Amino acid sequence: MGFSDETMRFNLEDLAGSEIENSLLAVYTALADKGYEPVNQIVGYLLSGDPAYIPRHNEARAKISRLNRDDIVEELVKDFLKSKGVKA
DSSP, X not given: OOOOSXXXXXXXXXXXXXHHHHHXXXXXXXXXXXXXXXXXXHHHHHHHOOGGGSOOGGGHHHXXXXXXXXXXXXXXXXXXXXXXXXXX
């Protein structure tokens, strides 16, 4: 593996967004595995802050609890706007 002379840019926001994305996907999968409606359960958690909306299955509750709920909502809004062609 070679190195480039170009300076790499590190973006902490990209890293945080990636962590949120990976965690939400894992939580979604765990909820679906247990037979829940994943979107409803995640929304319930985001609105109330009550971790009981998320099962412990596959460490889903621990994964989502590590994240700040405001950061999750911000990432969801950014992704929605990006999907609509709006630069956020």
